[in-house]
Amino acid sequence: MVDLRSLSISGLAFNSPSAVYNSHFSTGYKLSDLDLGCKASVFSHLGNAQTVDRNKPRCQKPKLISNKMYRKLCVIDSEFNCKNLGFSKTLQSRNMKPRSLGAKFVDTGCSGANLRTEKFIVKSNAALGVDETVEIDGTAGGKEKSLYDAIVIGSGIGGLVASTQLAVKGAKVLVLEKYVIPGGSSGYYQKDGYTFDVGSSVMFGFSDKGNLNLITQALSAVGCEMQVIPDPTTVHFHLPTNLSVRIHREYSEFIAELVSNFPHEKDGILKFYGDCWKIFNALNSLELKSLEEPIYLFGQFFQKPLACLTLAYYLPQNAGDLARKYIKDPRLLSFIDAECFIVSTVNALQTPMINAAMVLCDRHFGGINYPIGGVGGIAKSLARGLVDHGSSIMYKANVTKIITENGKAVGVKLSDGREFFAKTIVSNATRWDTFGKLLKGVDLPKEEENFQKLYVKAPSFLSIHMGVKAEVLPPDTDCHHFVLESDWRRLEEPYGSIFLSIPTVLDPSLAPDGRHILHIFTTSSMEDWEGLSREEYEAKKALIADGIITRLEKKLFPGLKSSIDFMEVGTPKTHRRFLARDNGTYGPMPRGTPKGLLGMPFNTTGIDGLYCVGDSCFPGQGVIAVAFSGVMCAHRVAADIGLEKKSPILDAALLRLLGWLRTLA
Ligand SMILES: NC(=O)c1ccc[n+]([C@@H]2O[C@H](COP(=O)([O-])OP(=O)(O)OC[C@H]3O[C@@H](n4cnc5c(N)ncnc54)[C@H](O)[C@@H]3O)[C@@H](O)[C@H]2O)c1
Numbered sequence: 001m002v003d004l005r006s007l008s009i010s011g012l013a014f015n016s017p018s019a020v021y022n023s024h025f026s027t028g029y030k031l032s033d034l035d036l037g038c039k040a041s042v043f044s045h046l047g048n049a050q051t052v053d054r055n056k057p058r059c060q061k062p063k064l065i066s067n068k069m070y071r072k073l074c075v076i077d078s079e080f081n082c083k084n085l086g087f088s089k090t091l092q093s094r095n096m097k098p099r100s101l102g103a104k105f106v107d108t109g110c111s112g113a114n115l116r117t118e119k120f121i122v123k124s125n126a127a128l129g130v131d132e133t134v135e136i137d138g139t140a141g142g143k144e145k146s147l148y149d150a151i152v153i154g155s156g157i158g159g160l161v162a163s164t165q166l167a168v169k170g171a172k173v174l175v176l177e178k179y180v181i182p183g184g185s186s187g188y189y190q191k192d193g194y195t196f197d198v199g200s201s202v203m204f205g206f207s208d209k210g211n212l213n214l215i216t217q218a219l220s221a222v223g224c225e226m227q228v229i230p231d232p233t234t235v236h237f238h239l240p241t242n243l244s245v246r247i248h249r250e251y252s253e254f255i256a257e258l259v260s261n262f263p264h265e266k267d268g269i270l271k272f273y274g275d276c277w278k279i280f281n282a283l284n285s286l287e288l289k290s291l292e293e294p295i296y297l298f299g300q301f302f303q304k305p306l307a308c309l310t311l312a313y314y315l316p317q318n319a320g321d322l323a324r325k326y327i328k329d330p331r332l333l334s335f336i337d338a339e340c341f342i343v344s345t346v347n348a349l350q351t352p353m354i355n356a357a358m359v360l361c362d363r364h365f366g367g368i369n370y371p372i373g374g375v376g377g378i379a380k381s382l383a384r385g386l387v388d389h390g391s392s393i394m395y396k397a398n399v400t401k402i403i404t405e406n407g408k409a410v411g412v413k414l415s416d417g418r419e420f421f422a423k424t425i426v427s428n429a430t431r432w433d434t435f436g437k438l439l440k441g442v443d444l445p446k447e448e449e450n451f452q453k454l455y456v457k458a459p460s461f462l463s464i465h466m467g468v469k470a471e472v473l474p475p476d477t478d479c480h481h482f483v484l485e486s487d488w489r490r491l492e493e494p495y496g497s498i499f500l501s502i503p504t505v506l507d508p509s510l511a512p513d514g515r516h517i518l519h520i521f522t523t524s525s526m527e528d529w530e531g532l533s534r535e536e537y538e539a540k541k542a543l544i545a546d547g548i549i550t551r552l553e554k555k556l557f558p559g560l561k562s563s564i565d566f567m568e569v570g571t572p573k574t575h576r577r578f579l580a581r582d583n584g585t586y587g588p589m590p591r592g593t594p595k596g597l598l599g600m601p602f603n604t605t606g607i608d609g610l611y612c613v614g615d616s617c618f619p620g621q622g623v624i625a626v627a628f629s630g631v632m633c634a635h636r637v638a639a640d641i642g643l644e645k646k647s648p649i650l651d652a653a654l655l656r657l658l659g660w661l662r663t664l665a
């Protein structure tokens with residue numbers, strides 16, 4: 001085994017997602033897992049895919065399947081052998097798996113103007129179905145003036161939504177992804193028969209109702225729909241003084257449970273969550289597009305003045321202040337802190353009210369729904385949809401530089417030297433990575449300085465991906481848990497609170513027979529992991545993981561340790577490396593008390609032609625939040641390249657106004 005941690009990660013490429021996470025999580029890097037040659041792979045492409053049967057259904061109609069119905073389907077699948085919790089593995093996909101990813105592509109060439117491709121090898125290599133990889137045997141190099149309408153750096157959900165929305169509007173887009181599959185934090189990896197979600201398994205915005213189901217809408221824009229399983233309980237909170245609250249899908253059930261714990265605060269509870277609904281209903285009544293595009297924004301104010309004024313009123317407010325207006329009980333206020341913490345990594349006083357309202361209501365309105373086959377399927381479907389709409393995505397394509405000419409972003413350079421050019425560049429890397437690493441020799445624009453004054457990098461995570469014997473879970477175990485046993489003050493401390501997802505409670509196909517997945521995570525900072533020898537690093541991982549598992553064993557699952565079948569531990573270093581996020585950060589968090597969302601930058605930047613998308617843009621962290629930033633970004637870019645209506649005079653006025661508003665934050 002060679003320790004490669006000292007090597008620069010720039011240009012590293014991996015053979016499969018299973019090799020990847022695994023290689024870092026458990027034993028350090030294996031030489032065999034790395035492809036230092038750094039060829040690019042293209043998930044292709046451009047409408048000349050001869051073997052694709054376009055009539056073949058790729059995805060199922062989105063369907064909310066009840067657990068009861070799901071079990072029934074399990075039974076009628078002969079490969080099912082329901083045990084333990086009534087579920088079993090594989091679900092060999094006949095009934096349930098999204099069928100969107102099966103067709104093979106053979107490209108005869110690549111019409112992406114700047115790719116010189118001598119030879120394509122069709123390669124079927126990925127277990128979950130990103131199996132249409134076409135490798136470029138690339139002597140492609142050199143500098144060619146292309147002409148993509150947009151190059152998108154990174155295929156996180158933010159980047160994928162921006163690129164697919166642009167493709168649907170008729171733009172030719174090239175997505176460049178450093179890793180071997182799409183999705184970033186919303187990707188997956190597979191090991192020993194388990195399919196793990198890299199990040200959260202709680203999907204907001206993924207229902208079939210209203211205007212805020214942005215994930216569903218993003219998929220359907222490119223002709224994709226996924227089957228989902230409704231989660232009856234968004235989160236089960238296990239809090240100090242044995243406060244146990246389950247967030248039932250049914251709003252009235254949740255309120256009843258909360259009121260039963262705090263009967264003296266019934267009125268305050270109804271008022272606080274009532275304000276959340278006012279905001280949610282206002283949001284839900286709008287067509288969501290770029291708030292930086294004046295024709296749309298003024299149009300919405302004209303059509304829905306009340307909704308827009310409601311949102312404008314709450315925009316600079318934080319959830320904690322509103323909670324304190326209605327609620328006095330410190331324990332209940334701490335509960336609201338925990339409610340906010342799980343979506344913003346900060347307490348309620350620092351959580352923008354609009355964001356809190358969005359998640360505190362969507363879980364009851366559309367409900368939380370889990371995509372069958374795992375969260376990774378969302379990104380794969382979007383990537384497929386992108387390709388189906390004539391654009392391209394290239395993996396193992398590590399952008400190391402954004403090229404500027406006369407102060408305008410015009411292209412990008414990869415770690416292997418190749419350069420690609422486009423009318424616009426969209427970065428799905430964090431703003432810290434974009435301005436700190438990719439824009440070389442360019443002064444930090446004033447707007448970015450302001451952003452960095454207002455927002456710091458949130459800590460990263462320590463994550464434990466585990467496979468356990470199913471018997472260790474009591475019957476009716478919920479899918480998601482949040483555990484803070486004894487001291488509210490530890491809520492925001494590193495390793496203080498524990499997040500736990502057990503997606504196999506909803507979708508048993510993610511684990512082998514008789515097994516469940518436990519994905520445990522807790523905040524952890526990079527500083528904790530630096531300067532360690534390899535042995536020290538491994539020992540520290542084992543020690544901290546053991547402490548966390550012991551806590552879960554005591555609080556929730558006696559016998560947990562002896563039931564472990566598989567375990568890998570990831571640290572902030574893992575997140576930095578595989579998600580390409582500075583310090584492995586979870587996203588931005590306010591340095592002090594923010595003025596709600598007022599200080600959050602949108603998608604345009606101080607560099608002409610350069611846009612940002614993802615969680616360091618309005619409205620911040622969260623898969624649905626970055627999906628919204630993708631929708632906004634695509635709209636603004638489309639207007640700037642002439643695919644949507646635009647008024648240069650109004651643009652200048654609005655952008656100045658928004659810039660000024662941000663200075664008030
Ligand atoms: N960080 C986590 O652990 C985590 C976990 C679960 C969910 N999430 C959610 O996902 C959100 C993030 O989504 P997002 O869309 O902003 O981004 P993301 O971080 O998920 O994805 C960014 C993608 O860009 C790629 N990339 C970055 N720099 C690159 C470069 N120089 N060249 C090529 N590719 C590059 C990365 O490999 C990654 O695939 C978070 O806010 C969070 O809510 C995060």
Ligand SMILES: CC(C)=CCC/C(C)=C/C=C/C(C)=C/C=C/C(C)=C/C=C/C=C(C)/C=C/C=C(C)/C=C/C=C(\C)CCC=C(C)C
Binds near residue numbers: 482501661
């Ligand atoms: C233009 C101006 C200045 C004013 C005009 C007024 C106006 C029209 C304003 C409009 C505002 C709009 C449209 C705002 C829209 C905001 C949206 C859509 C916000 C969405 C926010 C979504 C968030 C914050 C989602 C967060 C989800 C997260 C982070 C989920 C994480 C989950 C976990 C980590 C899982 C927890 C897991 C366990 C196991 C417990």
